[in-house]
Amino acid sequence: MAELAVSTVLRSVGGLAVDETKFLSGVTLEVALLKDELMRLQAYLRDADIKWRSGNATVAVLVTQIRTTAYEAQNIIESADYIEKRNRLKKGVMGAISRYARLPSDLIMLHKVGVEIQRIRRKLGEIFASAENLKIDMDNAVVIEHGISQDYGLVEDDVVMVGFEGEHEEIVDKLVNNENMLSAVSIVAMGGAGKTTLAKEVYMSSRIKQHFDIVAWVTVSQSFKGIDLLKDIMNQITGRSYDSIDQMKEHDVGKNISDFLLGKRYLVVLDDVWEADTWDQLNRTVKAFPDAGNGARVLITTRKVDVANHVEMPTHVHYLKQLDEEKSWEVFRSKALPSYKRSVMPDVVEFEKLGRILARKCDGLPLALTVLGGYLSKNLNTQSWSDVLLGWPSSKNVDMMRGILARSYKDLPNHHLRSCFVYLAAFPEDFEIKVSYLIELWIAEGFIPHAPKHEQEEVARMYVAELAQRSLVHVTSRSLAHGWIEEIRVHDILRDWCIEDARNDGFLDVVDKTSGQIGVPSTGIKTSYRSSYQDFNAQNLQATPNLRALIGFRLPSISLAKLRFLRVFHIENSRLRNFSNVIGDCIHLRCLRLINCEDVTLPSSIGQLLYLQTIDMTGTHSQVPNSLWDIPSLRHVDLCDGFYPPRSLQQKEIQTFRLQDASHISQICNLNMVRFLGQMTQLRTLSLTTHSDELPAEMMSIFANMPRLVDIQLCKLSALGKLPGSHNFPQSLRSFSLFADAIEQDPMPVLENLQCLVVLKLVGYRG
Incomplete structure (x- = not known):
């Protein structure tokens, strides 16, 4: 997973520091040299992961040093970039000075950045020297990675009910x-x-x-x-x-x-x-x-x-009986050799011969059959199938499943997807994982690369579909409007494997009432950059100062440590005692999600989180400070009451806006809300729900300036004479839910012209 760290940092160095940030102009040469050295390391790491997993302890130490150094590089460069972003947002005289001249504090910081980058480059030089002494080839270790397949409409949501x-x-x-x-x-x-x-x-x-x-x-x-x-x-x-x-x-x-x-x-x-x-x-x-x-x-x-x-x-x-030989073959074949592939394979008989032997080896276990079948469906050559057969473990059940999972993991197309899969260990056993949540976490962590002609969310959904095709996740629901996977679960056997792998790599620690403490990895790697606390009863969360992700579920009452390098803060069904005191210092934060939490107050310092992409306060009641709307990177907003629209919206790039239990909208906000939302021209999802009062009917007028909008939910509007004309709706609209006190005129002449509409929920029509 160190390769992921280096590639993430390279994006930061290449995108933020060199291309956009004037602030780093004084150390451009240092940054460029650092980038070259990291690119050289990235090639080595593709091979190092294989050596580390084969038990090479020396390589494991080197990999750990590389990852730590890469993250240090990202932290220092982002800290400098943060000051540049903050200066751009300053107003008045000080804002003008900071934009066109160097303040003394900026010059001091710039000098520190140069010194720190030189220190990091010296550490990288020591790493290169160590690799040369150990006769490790840093220049020629290249592994070609294959891409993600595109046949996502063919994902099967369940194990075929064969034999039962x-x-x-x-x-x-x-x-x-x-x-x-x-x-x-x-x-x-x-x-x-x-x-x-x-x-x-x-x-x-x-x-x-x-x-x-x-x-x-x-x-x-x-x-x-x-x-x-x-x-x-x-x-x-x-x-x-x-x-x-x-x-x-x-x-x-x-x-x-x-x-x-x-x-x-x-x-x-x-x-x-x-x-x-x-x-x-x-x-x-x-x-x-x-x-x-x-x-x-x-x-x-x-x-x-x-x-x-x-x-x-x-x-x-x-x-429950184990599947017999014939039923095992049917389950295996449905995954490894689906009908749409068998029909175009000239040597299908040879595959079926090998496949029957492999299916027999799985001892009638559907999970083993489907995971192995998913792996082999991506490796349709007889040599790969023969290799699996030759390497089959002599012991049964546990060793068999571990071998299948290790092979499936190694076969995932790239290090990004491998990290995404192991990240699932952060969720509790049998947890229904919302894919939209997961995607925002993956993006915040830097796991999703930028791809030509694809947005990051699209790439992430491809990753989810790839994991489902390989039976590494179980699909529990799909979106009616879009057809994509909406919720998934991970079998506890697969989850246990992910936890062990994540701990051994220092990628993630899972802390629960069973373990009682952070697990010490068997490889001796001490540093973990992510922690997931699950049903853990402790007054204070002990975490390493360099933690990048803090995830928690059902924590009775906890105090948070100061974690200045945090990228992800995801907590559900918990009580947080000192949240407002620490969150303003987390300037690197990308994703802030607090679901059904207590004792949470959003401080005005939330506006200092200039990299924040997602804020989700579903079920968590807190007043929302106006400073939130000054954050330039904000994309996804889910709020629960406590929201009063400001007069203006500084940045217009918000893609998701959900407001639940929005009380007193009509009396207090009324047309201010309409005016505020009308500025979100890039919006794709809009959901407004109020139980006590009613949304103003004027809300229907804002959609004309939202050409990318695909999901609308309004519950509930005041009396609505008629819908606006179909030209006032975005033609991309796929899901429309409208609950109104009264809809007086037939809405169908308008709605029938929305050619992309898939889901329609309409309540309140009296005709």
């Missing part, structure tokens, strides 16, 4: 039989055997939907909280919003569930249960799932037999 047909029917029969008592069916099998896939097919079957009045699905995992599972179930069965449930006590949630389910025939699925007392914990304060003698059921998936037998109700334990 009989078991599917057997489980459905058990769930819909005539027994009136509340009872359970438990599916038991090892990891990767297809438990969740089978349970999902059962859950979605028409017989289940027709038989049960209410169905709910929750994923339990190893680190679960009973109250969170109950709230999730309550949200599903009652349709109430999380905001109204969030403050309820466990007893009240359980009582509400019990009252709602009483007299109804229900099915509750508990997926991926690890602890035998899970059912007891869900019914600890009150019996949440009543037995009304009407045939209600519980479906459990687990790896442990004792979990299946512990539930205090009549239970049918279903041991």
Whole structure:
């Protein structure tokens, strides 16, 4: 992953320092020399990664030194570039002076930049000398990387339901039989055997939907909280919003569930249960799932037999069978040799011969079959397939899966995509990862390269599709409007592999209540540039001073260290005690995401974060300072109340604007909001949601100046006489959701002219 660090820094050096920033003109030669040396290193690192993974400890030390030095270079150059950007934004007399002359403080900083770059170049010189002493070729180590394929419409979202047909029917029969008592069916099998896939097919079957009045699905995992599972179930069965449930006590949630389910025939699925007392914990304060003698059921998936037998109700334990040889071949073939490829392959018989042997080696495990099939589908030559067969491990299951994953990882087309895949370890087990969130994190980290004729978001979506094609991620939902992948999950076996690889490389540390501390990598590499805290109960987060990403989930109450080099700050469902005191110093920050967090105040110093691209305050209530709108790099804005539009918008490049729970808009903001949003001419997504008041009908007039807009959601508008003419809507519009108090004139003569429109939700028409 050091190659990623160097390539990221090269973009900073080449783009920021040399091309745009006048401030660095005094050290241009030093910067150019640094750039040449980093480019030489980049070629070496392509080969060094292979040597490091083969166990060469000396190379590992060199790689670590290179990465550290590269990041130091980026930090010093960006710090200088930051001052230039800040000077451009200054107003008045001091602004004019700083733009056209050198302030004493600038000259001092410029001198420091030159000294620091010279120091970094000396360190690089020492690295080159070490490589020469070790007889490592720094100039000829080149590995050709292949590109991302373009057949994204052919991604399969699920493991093919092959071999489970009989078991599917057997489980459905058990769930819909005539027994009136509340009872359970438990599916038991090892990891990767297809438990969740089978349970999902059962859950979605028409017989289940027709038989049960209410169905709910929750994923339990190893680190679960009973109250969170109950709230999730309550949200599903009652349709109430999380905001109204969030403050309820466990007893009240359980009582509400019990009252709602009483007299109804229900099915509750508990997926991926690890602890035998899970059912007891869900019914600890009150019996949440009543037995009304009407045939209600519980479906459990687990790896442990004792979990299946512990539930205090009549239970049918279903041991999932491994796929037989023929069914294994069918699953493998669907991934490795899909029909659209088989039809044009002249030597398909030879591939099928090798493929049957490889499928047999996977011991009937669907996860192994699909991941290996995904890898081989990208390597359609018989030599590659033969090499896999020759290198097959003698031991089974764990070593087999590790070997397949290591080979699939190594085969990913470039170091950018490899980093993107391992980055998935930052999310908790069984977490539903929103692809839009993930893409913004990847871009903030510098993982997504600039490609000709493709924006970074497009490249990132190609990466997600590539991982899905290779069965390294599981697609859980797609966008109706765009067809692209919207949410993904990572199988826990793949996630465990990513965690280990990330720790060993010093790329990312995962800290949770199980590990209790930052893991010490087995290679002896101590420095980690990213930390993910998950369900970790600590008063203060201990982090290395050079941390570039801090990610956290369900942190009860924590104080933050001062992290001046932070690029990513992503925290969900947590309480932050001193956020406003530290965030203003994080001048390198690209992505600030605080979802459902407490005790958060956005300080006016937020305006000092001149590289900030994304701010997401979904579910987090805080007043929004006007200084936010002066940030020149801002692209994606998600806010939750506390927003009052300023008179003007300094920068006009915002692409996403979402405002949820926007109270008092019509009384306080009214036309100021219309005027403010109307300046966002590059907007692609606009979502305004208010529950108490109504948006002004004049909001419909702003779309004419937004030619790139593709998604609109307005909920809800005041009475609307009629829609503006179709020429006032962007012709690129794909999704339009409009909730109005009243729409008086037929909107279809306008909407029928929007040729790209795919999704339409219209509420309030009275004609």
